[in-house]
Amino acid sequence: MQKLALLGFGTVGQGLAEILLQKKDALKAETGWEGKVVAISDMIKGSIYDPEGIDIEKALAIVKKTGTLDDYPESEGLIRDLDSFETIEQTNADTIVEVTFTDVKTGQPAIDHCKTAFAAGKHVVMSNKGPVALAYKELSQLANQHGVRWGFEGTVMSGTPALRMPLTALAGNDINEISGILNGTTNYMLLRMEEGLSYEEALTEAQNKGFAEADPTSDVEGYDARYKIVILANTVMNTTLKVDDVACDGITQLTPYDIKKAKAQGKRWKLIARVRKEHGVVKASVQPEMMDETHPLAQVQGVINAVSFECDLAGTITLSGPGAGRTETGYSLLIDLLNIYRNHL
């Protein structure tokens, strides 16, 4: 029985909790895995810890109704108000689910949460990109030293296994290039611009549909995709790429004229994140590329993400699926938990 502490109880934390609630019996029957949430600690919603296990159904219902965990029912043994670090160190959780609101530029507080958890001999699973893009080497060494696991499948393509697929199923290949559409927002906007919208109209529509945030900088300037290609390169191709090493150009300069011109040539603009190893030199970029319409990545529609791995033995293998979503990202945490339990990658 894996004992989980959730740091953060926003969309993703609740998404995982809902899955655990709905699929408890099926997961046990199919995989042997059993998980119990013993603690939830959220900066805004409050913090509860019960060494015997939290009633997830009640916690979800109360947060939905009141926005906080304050009205979670009292019981013998219930402890309130542990902060995130106390929750890591002082609870009986063996695995930390790190889904806090984290500053993507510094990776904090998630990086410190990882360090504290590893030092305490606890596994971590997370969907925050920052720590993996900024501190992969240091944190993975630390996890190894302490004999614990660190799962972060959801950081690249949510529940679509952009990391686990190559690591488990393409091992032994030299992967010389990885290229992908790793940002759904910009892919959606480019599609709508092809259909005649201006950049501004496409952005407003994406914001109205909830695909783009009020401040869309991270998506449209390519920063989000840049983090993801760094994670792919360092974990799958074993490079030591840093975020600043990646030339980065977003879609803000693309004009309706560029789009039309591409179309007239049977081509299509896509925001492509790419990393390539050539004679031991690693080159990475995020930029709009004009691709032939028949190219597999040119055919990726809407908010779907896709990634291609160029393998010396298995050939070019492409994986596509949703790159975001409450349940999808909740699932990415579950598959990390399951594979810690099975002792698989």
Place this chain on the structure above:
Amino acid sequence: MQKLALLGFGTVGQGLAEILLQKKDALKAETGWEGKVVAISDMIKGSIYDPEGIDIEKALAIVKKTGTLDDYPESEGLIRDLDSFETIEQTNADTIVEVTFTDVKTGQPAIDHCKTAFAAGKHVVMSNKGPVALAYKELSQLANQHGVRWGFEGTVMSGTPALRMPLTALAGNDINEISGILNGTTNYMLLRMEEGLSYEEALTEAQNKGFAEADPTSDVEGYDARYKIVILANTVMNTTLKVDDVACDGITQLTPYDIKKAKAQGKRWKLIARVRKEHGVVKASVQPEMMDETHPLAQVQGVINAVSFECDLAGTITLSGPGAGRTETGYSLLIDLLNIYRNHL
């Protein structure tokens, strides 16, 4: 050190041998895995066994030059002429690589090779479809009973991980539907028919390019895809589907008129293998389907294969890559070997 016996030394067996030769040091450095071929037994090319290990480079060169292993150099301890069953039972191999010429209708002799190997406590990896499509339940139970592993990644999409990806990276999902383009020959022919060729012209061209065999029945009637969807259903969706349960219709009835009619509607014919679970009932088919041009499977070009998994948590996830090839299928055996060594799925 895994000790391998190759049953069969045709295209796929030689493909694996070449990989082992070229990537020996890299595989050891990257994964810790070491494999040594101790025996090769081929119906036509002859049979050699050396408990200390065969010189793969010499074996490949001699077969290339003479077509047989007869001139493989004598050495102390070298034993010739063991048949396949003797090679399984009497050599020091711990793992059998089953790549014999096997009758796809009966699955023999591969099925008996598996049974003999499992009873002798030896792992089996293979790329022959027949045994998995016809006898999955019996053989997997037998392997379990004897505490050995049975790998067959290459039976569905060659080195593209159509089986391992869902099993390792999508566990915990209810997969309600699997659909795919699992036959490259017919996919190529349909593309050429869209480009104006008749069925007969497209077939002749595919034969000339080596995509289709002299007797193309298995491809064009859908039988090849039918085996593959049965394997996917039984291993990934845990069904007990039999080959005869799958309604099967090939591409032989498609006319240039059908193709043109689809094109006029923005659609495209694809030979789709599909299995679906609905209220506990499993329905499977192989048939040409007229798909919208924007559907992910409609965009799969040429001899590439693709498969989509409809997951309740992770969403619809699509994997595409080469579905055949000497190195690709050789690699499918290697990834099975590596994951036996790592004790992973």
